[in-house]
Amino acid sequence: xxxxxxxxxxxxxxxxxxxxxxxxxxxxxxxxxxxxxxxxxxxxxxxxxxxxxxxxxxxxxxxxxxxxxxxxxxxxxxxxxxxxxxxxxxxxxxxxxxxxxxxxxxxxxxxxxxxxxxxxxxxxxxxxxxxxxxxxxxxxxxxxxxxxxxxxxxxxxxxxxxxxxxxxxxxxxxxxxxxxxxxxxxxxxxxxxxxxxxxxxxxxxxxxxxxxxxxxxxxxxxxxxxxxxxxxxxxxxxxxxxxxxxxxxxxxxxxxxxxxxxxxxxxxxxxxxxxxxxxxxxxxxxxxxxxxxxxxxxxxxxxxxxxxxxxxxxxxxxxxxxxxxxxxxxxxxxxxxxxxx
Amino acid sequence: xxxxxxxxxxxxxxxxxxxxxxxxxxxxxxxxxxxxxxxxxxxxxxxxxxxxxxxxxxxxxxxxxxxxxxxxxxxxxxxxxxxxxxxxxxxxxxxxxxxxxxxxxxxxxxxxxxxxxxxxxxxxxxxxxxxxxxxxxxxxxxxxxxxxxxxxxxxxxxxxxxxxxxxxxxxxxxxxxxxxxxxxxxxxxxxxxxxxxxxxxxxxxxxxxxxxxxxxxxxxxxxxxxxxxxxxxxxxxxxxxxxxxxxxxxxxxxxxxxxxxxxxxxxxxxxxxxxxxxxxxxxxxxxxxxxxxxxxxxxxxxxxxxxxxxxxxxxxxxxxxxxxxxxxxxxxxxxxxxxxx
DNA sequence: AAAATACTTGAAAACGTTATCATATGCCGT
DNA sequence: ACGGCATATGATAACGTTTTCAAGTATTTT
Numbered sequence: 001x002x003x004x005x006x007x008x009x010x011x012x013x014x015x016x017x018x019x020x021x022x023x024x025x026x027x028x029x030x031x032x033x034x035x036x037x038x039x040x041x042x043x044x045x046x047x048x049x050x051x052x053x054x055x056x057x058x059x060x061x062x063x064x065x066x067x068x069x070x071x072x073x074x075x076x077x078x079x080x081x082x083x084x085x086x087x088x089x090x091x092x093x094x095x096x097x098x099x100x101x102x103x104x105x106x107x108x109x110x111x112x113x114x115x116x117x118x119x120x121x122x123x124x125x126x127x128x129x130x131x132x133x134x135x136x137x138x139x140x141x142x143x144x145x146x147x148x149x150x151x152x153x154x155x156x157x158x159x160x161x162x163x164x165x166x167x168x169x170x171x172x173x174x175x176x177x178x179x180x181x182x183x184x185x186x187x188x189x190x191x192x193x194x195x196x197x198x199x200x201x202x203x204x205x206x207x208x209x210x211x212x213x214x215x216x217x218x219x220x221x222x223x224x225x226x227x228x229x230x231x232x233x234x235x236x237x238x239x240x241x242x243x244x245x246x247x248x249x250x251x252x253x254x255x256x257x258x259x260x261x262x263x264x265x266x267x268x269x270x271x272x273x274x275x276x277x278x279x280x281x282x283x284x285x286x287x288x289x290x291x292x293x294x295x296x297x298x299x300x301x302x303x304x305x306x307x308x309x310x311x312x313x314x315x316x317x318x319x320x321x322x323x324x325x326x327x328x329x330x331x332x333x334x335x336x337x338x339x340x341x
Numbered sequence: 342x343x344x345x346x347x348x349x350x351x352x353x354x355x356x357x358x359x360x361x362x363x364x365x366x367x368x369x370x371x372x373x374x375x376x377x378x379x380x381x382x383x384x385x386x387x388x389x390x391x392x393x394x395x396x397x398x399x400x401x402x403x404x405x406x407x408x409x410x411x412x413x414x415x416x417x418x419x420x421x422x423x424x425x426x427x428x429x430x431x432x433x434x435x436x437x438x439x440x441x442x443x444x445x446x447x448x449x450x451x452x453x454x455x456x457x458x459x460x461x462x463x464x465x466x467x468x469x470x471x472x473x474x475x476x477x478x479x480x481x482x483x484x485x486x487x488x489x490x491x492x493x494x495x496x497x498x499x500x501x502x503x504x505x506x507x508x509x510x511x512x513x514x515x516x517x518x519x520x521x522x523x524x525x526x527x528x529x530x531x532x533x534x535x536x537x538x539x540x541x542x543x544x545x546x547x548x549x550x551x552x553x554x555x556x557x558x559x560x561x562x563x564x565x566x567x568x569x570x571x572x573x574x575x576x577x578x579x580x581x582x583x584x585x586x587x588x589x590x591x592x593x594x595x596x597x598x599x600x601x602x603x604x605x606x607x608x609x610x611x612x613x614x615x616x617x618x619x620x621x622x623x624x625x626x627x628x629x630x631x632x633x634x635x636x637x638x639x640x641x642x643x644x645x646x647x648x649x650x651x652x653x654x655x656x657x658x659x660x661x662x663x664x665x666x667x668x669x670x671x672x673x674x675x676x677x678x679x680x681x682x
Numbered sequence: 683a684a685a686a687t688a689c690t691t692g693a694a695a696a697c698g699t700t701a702t703c704a705t706a707t708g709c710c711g712t
Numbered sequence: 713a714c715g716g717c718a719t720a721t722g723a724t725a726a727c728g729t730t731t732t733c734a735a736g737t738a739t740t741t742t
Binding site (some may be wrong): 360 | 693
């Protein structure tokens with residue numbers, strides 16, 4: 001039951017394939033009568049254009065590539081990912097684009113996947129998530145002048161499209177909030193250290209402390225992976241220090257969840273003994289006990305705008321602002337304010 | 342900078358395009374010397390095959406379609422989705438398949454997306470998530486004899502491929518666990534009512550109650566959407582009844598989170614006043630306070646096996662078992678056991 | 683040593699579209 | 713009424729692969 005081709009439609013409608021193609025692409029100079037005939041024929045045959053053939057000649061696939069970074073395991077478990085994907089799909093959908101996803105377990109596979117997509121002309125543009133410092137793939141795509149957009153900040157070039165938060169400022173705000181609550185010993189639990197975002201946030205944290213003339217003890221810097229479990233031991237180490245922090249800025253809500261639980265088991269409670277501010281404002285941060293104070297970074301928007309920028313680039317629209325910053329805002333909840341001091 | 346074609350490679354290597362194609366597809370009868378020459382040429386030209394052209398003639402795209410249901414908003418916010426996607430991508434990756442995602446806001450769009458993918462020969466097979474009772478898309482794909490797999494149970498046909506849990510038994514187990522803890526008034530908070538899975542779980546819940554000769558009060562059945570917020574009001578209603586439940590089976594961990602918080606705000610605590618068992622075992626259910634007792638349904642596996650089945654079907658392998666059931670297991674945590682009775 | 687057989691390569695036709703160019707028809711101005 | 717000019721359609725050549733068929737060369741068989 002192989003599907004009908006443009007020729008079948010042409011034959012049934014009594015016109016040439018060219019005419020059918022013109023009807024398909026809504027060519028202006030075509031008589032209403034013919035349009036009707038052709039559409040009728042398409043209907044009765046259940047015709048749908050073969051996208052491969054179409055792409056082959058028109059060189060446009062209406063598809064965007066999304067290669068998941070090799071740290072996908074971490075990302076995935078985090079609701080951050082589904083939310084950003086939701087934003088991406090939302091815009092893609094309005095522009096009639098689809099998303100082609102590929103996952104990679106190693107940098108080698110990552111490069112292969114990009115090559116398959118890009119060089120194989122399988123996608124019109126590509127989205128790169130969570131860039132590391134100086135990513136070879138970025139260089140590659142830049143050389144080939146292939147449309148792509150970074151979800152995150154570009155370290156090396158300032159002409160590449162990217163959509164990002166002001167992570168430095170966000171961490172600065174988070175830290176400042178804790179300072180305003182009267183904390184003087186504030187720790188930091190970071191994400192994967194080679195991610196650009198981790199670096200930026202650490203900088204903002206440091207800046208806020210410096211500005212308030214507060215100490216930034218190396219021992220209070222927990223360098224955990226984004227997965228919640230890995231940080232556990234580190235946390236107990238920190239909390240057993242003679243001079244232990246009374247508050248933490250945490251790079252991710254999921255990590256915060258783990259931390260709260262860990263502290264609870266150690267007999268410490270949030271926010272009475274330790275205050276907490278984290279990042280992302282995932283749905284469950286509001287439902288936690290206590291609810292988690294967090295920086296809402298507009299994840300959905302991040303995804304939405306990323307795709308919007310990419311599609312603009314592909315359509316050849318002039319891009320006035322290659323680097324977009326999505327605003328963040330601090331949401332204060334129970335984890336960082338003690339009801340009765 | 343348009344990329345090199347197979348002809349360019351052929352010219353540089355001094356052979357015919359056919360030969361290059363044969364090298365590409367690892368044809369057996371081709372001399373080692375030629376292979377070397379051709380590979381060299383491909384290397385220097387940075388050649389990558391054009392997948393569109395390849396698919397056009399070979400009629401295989403190495404791509405699987407995933408159309409997100411119109412209730413995607415709900416699904417997405419739930420970590421369930423990223424986990425199942427992770428499993429899907431993992432297997433797809435090993436088999437060198439990519440995933441083409443499309444989101445739909447209405448049933449109309451859903452059908453369009455499937456048509457674009459299937460009739461446009463853009464994918465080799467398609468994954469359908471969270472099927473509703475008697476889905477027209479299933480009928481359609483069946484008619485066309487197009488490879489597809491259901492993540493969930495097929496209500497109407499027993500020859501369609503599907504990967505599922507024994508949701509009836511899972512709910513039965515969850516309910517039984519609460520009964521064993523001594524509860525006699527057990528409520529149920531369900532997911533979207535038109536989903537097959539909701540129906541199955543409700544049945545299991547009822548069965549367990551009936552078997553234990555316990556009442557199944559209609560007023561204790563909270564029909565919430567899967568999003569955590571919607572259930573709030575309903576819950577307060579239930580808890581204000583003269584004869585209120587002392588335990589709940591909850592269709593989803595995220596809903597459980599919301600419920601615990603809501604109860605807490607009403608001055609009730611878990612598990613002292615109300616016990617809870619839910620479904621999915623998302624990462625955060627372990628990190629909750631108290632940790633949530635839940636049925637682990639093997640989400641990752643669900644996704645992994647779904648793609649495995651689909652690819653088997655596509656490859657024409659004989660499928661002995663069209664319907665696969667992924668085992669579940671009850672994980673007892675703090676939300677359902679009172680430390681000191 | 684001739685014939686049969688195996689192995690390796692090339693030429694050309696397909697796959698289902700779009701796009702360019704040419705052609706036929708009807709209409710207008712003079 | 714006739715050359716010119718829109719307007720609507722058709723023929724044909726791409727697009728970059730794979731695949732079938734045939735042919736050329738090397739190797740074996742009798």
